Structures are given as C-alpha cells and as structure tokens.
Amino acid sequence: MSKLLYVHANPKPEGTSRTLKISDSFVEAYRQNNPQDEIITLDLYKEDIDFLSKEDISLHYIDPDQQKAHPALKYAFQFLEVDKVVIGAPFWNLSFPAIIKAYLDYVTVSGVTFKYTSQGPVGLCQGKKAMHIVTRGGAYSEEPLSQFELGDRYIKTLFGFLGFSEYDTIAVENMDRSDTNVEEVVGDAIKLAQEKAKNF
Numbered sequence: 600m601s602k603l604l605y606v607h608a609n610p611k612p613e614g615t616s617r618t619l620k621i622s623d624s625f626v627e628a629y630r631q632n633n634p635q636d637e638i639i640t641l642d643l644y645k646e647d648i649d650f651l652s653k654e655d656i657s658l659h660y661i662d663p664d665q666q667k668a669h670p671a672l673k674y675a676f677q678f679l680e681v682d683k684v685v686i687g688a689p690f691w692n693l694s695f696p697a698i699i700k701a702y703l704d705y706v707t708v709s710g711v712t713f714k715y716t717s718q719g720p721v722g723l724c725q726g727k728k729a730m731h732i733v734t735r736g737g738a739y740s741e742e743p744l745s746q747f748e749l750g751d752r753y754i755k756t757l758f759g760f761l762g763f764s765e766y767d768t769i770a771v772e773n774m775d776r777s778d779t780n781v782e783e784v785v786g787d788a789i790k791l792a793q794e795k796a797k798n799f
C-alpha cells in the first residue's frame with residue numbers, strides 16, 4: 600500500500616479553479632485505480648500556515664527526537680512518510696501562490712527531509728515521486744518565455760534536492776487568451792490527467 604499526499608492551493612470558490620478541476624480528477628482517477636492506497640489531502644488555504652519564524656528556524660538544529668515531537672515540523676514528517684506527492688496550484692506571478700512556498704519552507708527541514716553530510720546536502724526523500732499540475736494564463740513552456748517560468752522549475756529543483764526520483768508536470772497553458780476554448784482545453788487536460796494517474 601502506498602501513501603499519496605495531495606497538496607493544493609487556490610483561494611477561489613470551490614469548483615471554479617481550472618487547475619483544481621484537473622488535479623482533483625488526477626487524484627480521483629488515482630483513487631479508483633489504487634483503492635488500497637491512503638490519500639491525504641491538504642488544502643493549504645485551510646491549513647494554519649504562517650511564514651517561518653525565528654523559533655521555527657531553530658528547530659532545524661535540535662536533535663531528531665525533539666524534532667519529531669514539535670508541531671511546527673508536522674508537515675516535514677508527513678512529507679517524509681508518504682510515497683507520492685501531487686501538487687495542484689495555479690501559475691501566479693511567474694511561479695505559484697506564496698502559500699506554496701510557505702508550506703515548502705516547513706517541509707524542507709535539515710535532519711528530516713534532507714541532511715548535511717561531509718559531502719554536502721543529501722535528500723532524505725529517496726524513491727518518492729511527484730506530479731505537479733498547473734494552469735497558466737499565457738504560455739511559458741517554450742522560448743522566449745520559458746526563462747520566466749519559475750514555478751515548476753522551482754518545485755522540480757527542490758524535489759530533486761530532497762531526493763525525489765521521479766517528477767512529472769501537467770502544465771496547461773494559454774488559459775487567458777481570448778481565443779482559447781477553456782472548457783475544451785480543461786476537458787482534454789482532465790483526460791490526460793486521468794491517463795497519467797493510471798501509471799503514477
């Protein structure tokens with residue numbers, strides 16, 4: 600049995616986010632294909648996530664038993680315990696909603712999800728796989744705008760740093776172009792997500 604962590608972030612009213620329509624469909628298809636697996640869902644806007652404080656940073660340097668007992672590190676330990684992570688969030692200001700960064704700052708904890716060694720940092724999330732699902736108003740997959748894409752690149756780089764072995768992205772673009780048939784594009788993306796979920 601695997602554990603899947605579904606992290607999503609969008610403050611829009613329920614049912615109106617294009618991104619979450621796709622990421623919810625991915626997770627639902629995954630659930631149907633893997634009924635024995637445990638799925639944990641985190642709606643970041645319903646979590647009590649703040650920015651890292653002085654006290655929180657000091658938790659990076661205490662001993663592991665004390666770390667485990669500390670509530671501020673619950674996201675890091677939860678992240679460590681799952682096998683698969685799905686992130687669903689819209690493209691905002693060339694990356695993602697800031698709450699995703701705030702969450703990832705609580706996940707990226709030395710001694711928990713990565714450690715420092717004499718050879719440098721080593722990820723402790725070996726063998727995990729991730730899927731990032733995003734919709735964008737414009738198109739950033741190809742030149743010349745690809746260099747402005749800082750969201751998927753950040754998550755992919757961070758997850759690689761943490762030791763993930765597999766990372767995939769479903770990026771649906773041009774959602775805000777006047778000539779885009781949004782319903783059709785989202786429908787196609789849902790089909791793609793459902794297909795990808797079968798092998799996730």
Ligand SMILES: Cc1cc2nc3c(=O)[nH]c(=O)nc-3n(C[C@H](O)[C@H](O)[C@H](O)COP(=O)(O)O)c2cc1C
Pocket residue numbers: 609611615616617618619688689690691692693694734735736737738774775
């Ligand atoms: C605060 C905010 C910032 C955005 N920034 C960008 C951006 O930098 N580039 C872009 O192509 N689209 C941007 N968009 C458009 C969204 O990425 C696009 O509409 C997306 O499909 C929204 O997904 P949703 O329906 O899940 O909220 C932004 C939208 C918002 C609300």
